[in-house]
Amino acid sequence: MPRIAGVAAAFPPRSYPQSEITELLGPIITNNPTKMALVRRLHANSKVDRRHLVMPYDWYKDSDLNFTLANNTFIVAAVDLAEEAVQGALDKAGLVPSDVDFIVFTSVTGISAPSVDALLALRMGFRSDVKRMPMFGLGCVAGAAGIARVNDYLCGHPGEVGLLISVELCSLTVQRGDDSMGNLVASGLFGDGSAAVVMVGAERARGMPVTGPDVIDTRSRLYPGTREVLGFNPSESGFRIVLTAGVADVIDEHFDNDVVGLLTEHRLGVSDIEVWMAHPGGPRVLNSFSSALGLPEGALDVSWKSMAEKGNMSSASILHVLAETLELQRFGQGDLGLLFALGPGVCAEIVLLKWPEAAGQ
Incomplete structure (x- = not known):
């Protein structure tokens, strides 16, 4: 892996x-x-x-x-x-x-x-x-x-x-x-x-010290009928934002099924995930992630912290959340993490992670 x-x-x-x-x-x-x-x-x-x-x-x-x-x-x-x-x-x-x-x-x-x-x-x-x-x-x-x-x-x-x-x-x-x-x-x-x-x-x-998790699996999703929900429209003045409340609606309707589907393939459930890393797309987006997955209080604290300190940096934000998570938290062998984000399409990408032996040591 x-x-x-x-x-x-x-x-x-x-x-x-x-x-x-x-x-x-x-x-x-x-x-x-x-x-x-x-x-x-x-x-x-x-x-x-x-x-x-x-x-x-x-x-x-x-x-x-x-x-x-x-x-x-x-x-x-x-x-x-x-x-x-x-x-x-x-x-x-x-x-x-x-x-x-x-x-x-x-x-x-x-x-x-x-x-x-x-x-x-x-x-x-x-x-x-x-x-x-x-x-x-x-x-x-x-x-x-x-x-x-x-x-x-x-x-x-x-x-x-x-x-x-x-x-x-x-x-x-x-x-x-x-x-x-x-x-x-x-x-x-x-x-x-x-x-x-x-x-x-x-x-x-095999020949390197363990500094991060292994990637166990990934899942991509493109949701039909959501083209006008999120994106950019190019114009002579540059990129004009397309941003609607429909992003949270997509999460509410689809996201839990996709996460559960990926976890089920590995005989896992939401309760098996110790580390949650969500793209900080905005308050409603983070609240929708938590609600859709039934996450415990504090599960997305690093994402909320990243958004408060840096704002939404588009594709760089989830990587900042990953960097902060690796810096701030300690991990044990076998700990599982889930990293995910949404983007124009609307589309989703989900990454399942596992910390190997000696992680965080």
Whole structure:
């Protein structure tokens, strides 16, 4: 079974309290006093205390900002943040860039060709024969999906090393003059950040200290009839958010069946899972996860903490939750964990984990 060997997150140096971000973004989004009052209420109820912004506070006030400038800013900043996260994850795994055989890079907040992983590989000294697979369009689910796809690769290449990289600079996608409900809600939730996960195949893992769990199994789901629930609509001003209350409805209707189905295949139940890692998509999303699965109080505390301190960082958030979980908790041999996220489609990705002997020691 492939193993998670190192996880690290990286953030822009600027972090602002939610109240300051409200007063920054509100006037950019709307000049309607009624809508501005709604912005303040939505932000105050988001359970987000502060967020990182990739650019200085005043940069966002520039009325001449456009998609070209925002995307060029993304490319430069994404490579820097990815380098910090990747180096941190490699250090935790006791590996170097030349050890990496396969890279998955994901983002939904900027585009680049050559892709960010190619620019990073040249900067950090990855081998010239490293295999790369950039992913775009998976949104918030991509952190969990990336772990699953690297796992798929390592199942067929058990002696190799895989690397997942996520960079999401959500503040660069804020739409000026868009006072739609989706944009108002999103302006109070999303933050900027990066994360990286180093994984090793079963053969490679035998010669390494245990620093993380094995991936036991994964499950992917795409829910019909949910296309308009969540996503981005590209426009001349960039990526316009599509965000509705239907995300929680999808969880309520489908998610428990998919989790139970995966666990049943391994003769497990919800009560057998000791460690829960949910994508912090927002208060209603986390509450729906807990309710749908009947989770005990406190099961998603790390997800709530991540959302409060960093906001929803799209695909990077579930990887930050994973990093925080590995840092904050102690694990015993045989402990089971479940990591999951939802994204545009609507789709879900679920990853079943197990801590092997010597985990956390």
